[in-house]
Amino acid sequence: METKTLNNSTKAIEVAAKLLQSGEVVAFPTETVYGLGADATNDEAVKKVFVAKGRPSDNPLIMTVGAIEQLQPYVELTAQAKELMTVFWPGSLTIILPIKTGMVSMLVTGGLETAAVRMPANQVTRQMIRLAGVPIVGPSANTSGKPSPTTAAHVKHDMAGKIAAIVDDGPTQVGVESTVVDLTAKRPTILRTGAVSQGDLEQVLKTEVIDATSQKALPADQVPKAPGMKYRHYAPDKEVVMFDPLDWQDLQRVLTTSDAVMAEDALLMGIDARKQASWSLGTGLEQASENLFAGLRYFDDQSVIKRIYVESMPDMGIGKAYNNRLGKASGGRLFQGLDSE
Known part of the structure; x- marks a missing residue:
């Protein structure tokens, strides 16, 4: 497969959206790292993401949207979620929410009844997703376990010949993946640290937020709720x-x-x-x-x-x-x- 590199023009974004609609995998920019996108409602397309990354099937994928309205058919938007989305979206915050019965592929959730959702700040990507008309999965666009990509060149290094296209919008700004907060736990719980801090979340929610990122890795038989909790991540060979x-x-x-x-x-x-x-x-x-x-x-x-x-x-x-x-x-x-x- 030839992997096309697309720029951030309106025409290129339209091409990327059509590729997503046809079940192909497209790498896309965010403010954090580059992501690997495919139609989250298309199981065959989602399978291609796992193959391209070499990612374990029980490692859930983040569902990425271009507008909050795209989430409503799939997850329960709780009061706390709406508060966080109002302040931090679009931006570097991923929120774990309950899924609506039968509405989200188990390939996306890792077999769980929860889904991790995010709306990135990058305008090019949000426009692409809106044009595609469906939420997309959005794990980092690197070989599973390796350092995440912050440029299109990094993506090409790992994904050339494995995916249909890469949308190049220059280097990312934040450089580390989004904060992940679980709103399905008894108390809001951070499962992955990022640019949005524990204090930021507590200021908005007016309640204690638990930071679980220092906990030991999950046992082999337990499915993680968020990326980075169970398997080796971010590591070069050196x-x-x-x-x-x-x-x-x-x-x-x-x-x-x-x-x-x-x-x-x-x-x-x-x-x-x-x-x-x-x-x-x-x-x-x-x-x-x-x-x-x-x-x-x-x-x-x-x-x-x-x-x-x-x-x-x-x-x-x-x-x-x-x-x-x-x-x-x-x-x-x-x-x-x-x-x-």
Whole structure:
């Protein structure tokens, strides 16, 4: 299969919408990462997404819409959901809701009676979905388990020849996937961290929101409610090691030419880029989150690099999502500093 790259013109968006209507898979941009879209009401189309990603069938897919009205036939829009949608949609928040009986494919929900739903901020994608006339599934457009794609080039690297088209609207802005909040639990519960924080949710809902992201991985026989809860995610093939900026001086003393460093500009000023492979995470939490996956993907393709050291961030705001993804990518490996070894 030849994978077409489409631009963000009106004509290209129409082409993408028609491909979705015909049961094809189309990669699309969001403000977080690029997604892999197919008609959520078409089981054969949804199966193509699982095949393209190599994704386990019990890992549920997010149902993505271009307008809230597209959700009404499929899920129960609770009062809490409407409050969150009013404030955070379109945007980086995925909400888990009860499905209406028989209205959502079990392929999409992983066999559960709940569905994860989202309306992205990207105008090109919302227009594409509205033209297609159906909600689409929207997992990240990468090989399952690998770092998520933040550019169309990343998508092409993983998906060329596997999907019909890629809609290119430039690099994403947030860089880490949306926050996932479960509104079917006894209390609102965060299952995946993202740009919308626990405090943001509590301010709108006027109630306690539980953060369950620190819980251990689900057992093998349990179906996850949201992506990222059970299977290996965000990990390149190369070894990834987190480091605290307080250990930067110690780390510099052990680096070799087969190591790469991903850090903020303030730290990288202290190394010779001609001798040490490095990737700028920019300045501050937002830029670090935007640049994380791109750097991991870049060094994963460099044969001379054997290990990637990545700076951890303050565990606040979107930094919590950044550290969550980095923790999964590294398998929890942490550089301890020379005094600790």
